[in-house]
Amino acid sequence: MKNKIIIIGSGFSSLAASCYLAKAGYSVTVLEKNEMVGGRARVFEKDGFKFDMGPSWYWMPDVFESFFADFEKKVSDYYELSKLSPAYQVYFNTSDSIKISDNLNDIKKTFEEVEPGSSKYLQDFIDSAKFNYEVAIKDLVYKPGNSIAELITPVTIQRVNQFFTSIRKKVRKKIKNEKLIQILEFPVLFLGAKPSNTPSFYNFMNYADFGLGTWHPKGGMHEVIKAMISLATSLGVEIRKNSNVSKIVVEDGKTIGVQVDNSLLIADVVLSGADYNHTETLLDKPYRQYSEKYWEKKVLAPSSLLFYVGFDKKIKEVCHHTLFFDSDFDKHAVQIYDEPSWPEKPLFYANFPSLTDPSFAPENKEAGFFLIPIAPGIEDTPEIRETYFNHIMDRFEKLTNQSVKEHILFKKSYCIKEFKEDYNSFKGNAYGLANTLTQTAFLRPKLKSKKVNNLFFTGQLTVPGPGVPPALISGKVVSSLIQKHYPLVHHQNQ
Structure with missing residues (x-):
């Protein structure tokens, strides 16, 4: 049987690609090194508590709908979605917080209360963000990142300055209140770069935030992974867990397959959704495209120090998603x-899914997930983790005016060390490569290897970039590329 494709890794981009390729008629095997499928979107469970270990925000619901629609399915065939109201809460100081509603009219009222006159500018800003979102989703993000020509359309030519002006400049042009500025600049944290280094075109994330809203899949983000596993297996994809690839075997400039546990698995095409830098270390040196020097120069998105905490009581004064911006945003960005x-004094984020979804914690208890964005590659020790846990718990208690420390049943931490061990993540990064101007679209690492004919890549270190919706898109784009370069060979007996 020809046309056998092996996919390394089982994150969103790998699973998406597996579905498209299986639907097209290829024989697809997904190899996952860990016990659980899903890449970073795994689950940690303990004593009746449940935690999404990685992605926890469900934005851009249209991208998920579009993915399932490609297989004549709907999101609702697999999981139940609810729109969060409020979408999230942002703390600036003790008892000083802003809740972001689930609709733009109410958000405009909130802005107006904080800074009279700002709602008109907010409307203009979101109109522009919506326009950019539609351009990005329709014209740009589904491109393979081969050349600058992909970015040149009649629309982008008219608005080319958006690629050379930063989000920071655009936001601060009219809005002067620091709190509102931080709320508008925060979504680019998802793109993993400073607002001053992120092209203003990326304000389409603000439309994702204020225009499309924040959603919650019942049961958590891993339910999306389960849906994709269900779809993939129904299409004939084979998923193998505990299968760690130790080498990509190349002969005469083509891969013939991969080495797993001392046995060679033969393939016509290999696609890696694993860390790009790590994948290239599985190749003999002559077949690697990018040197260590290349990777060292790249601007990586942050890593994270994460804590999964079980509380023996309900937590007050917080929303499902709560951001703590009671410290200097810019100073923290410099230290990343x-x-x-x-x-x-880091900014941090807390997620309490059990406020919305009782499946996350036993009755009258709370599941809390805390995240501090940090620089990738820095020293990571148990002592440092403990210091930061105490630091954010002290601030959390003060800001929300309640005691929580003596109500902790257990906590589990996760940081650079685990990102490297579990995902072979370069420098332990959490989100991939930052979306700076010099790392946008065709300037990112390529989907197709330049040195190994039938080797391809997908995921957050290539196009279109960090985040769950971009990962789904990456899987679709690379599957089209594979079909173009390696069309199905139909045998007489097939």
Whole structure:
């Protein structure tokens, strides 16, 4: 049987690609090194508590709908979605917080209360963000990142300055209140770069936030993975867990397959959704496209220090998603990007899914997930983790005016060390490559290897970039590329 494709890794991009390729008629095997399928979107369970270990925000619901529609399915065939109201809450100081509603009219009222006159500018800003979103989704993100020509359309030519002006500049042009500025700049944290280095075109994330809203799949983000596994297996995809690829075997400039546990698995095409840098270390040196020097120069999106915490009581004064911006945003950004070091007073994020979804914690208890964005590659020790846990718990208690520390049943931490061990993540990054101007579209690592004819890549280190919706798109784009370069060979007996 010809046309056998092996996919390394089982994150969103790998699973998406597996579905498209299986539907097209290829024989597809997905190899996952861990016990659980889903890449970063795994689940940690303990004592009746459940935690999404990785992605926890469900934005851009249209991209998920579009993915399932490609297989004549709907999201609702697999999982139940609810729109969060409020979408999230942002703390600036003790008892000083802003809740972001689930609709733009109410958000405009909130802005107006904080800064009179700002709602008109907000409407203009979101109109422009919506326009950019539609351009991005319709014209740009489904391109393979081969050349600058992909970015040149009649629309982008008219608005080319958006690629050379930063989000920071655009936001601060009219809005002066620091709190509102931080709320508008925060979505680019998902793109993993400083607002001052992110092209203003990426304000389409603000439309994803204020226009399309924040959603919750009942049971959590891993339910999306389960849906994709169900779809993939129904299409004939074979998924093998505990299958760690130790080498990509190349002969005469083509891969013939991969080495797993001392046995060679033969393939006509290999696609890696694993960490790009790591995947290239599985090749003999002559077949690697990018040197270590190349990777060292790249601007990586942040890593994260994460805590999964079980509380023996309900937590008050918080929303499902709560952001803590009671410290200097810019200083923290410098300590992530410019002078990589542990931040003195970090911003942090807390997620309490059990407020919305009782499946996450036993009755009258709370599941809390805390995240501090940090520079990838910095020192990671148990002592440092403990120091930061105590630091954010002290702030959390003060800001929300309640005691929680003595109500902790257990906590589990996750940081650079585990990102490297579990995902072979370069420098332990959590989100991939930052979307700076010089790392946008065709300037990102390529989907198709330049040195090994039938080797391809997908996921957050290539196009279109970090985040779950971009990962789904990456899987679709690379599957089209594979079909173009390696069309199905139909045998007489097939």
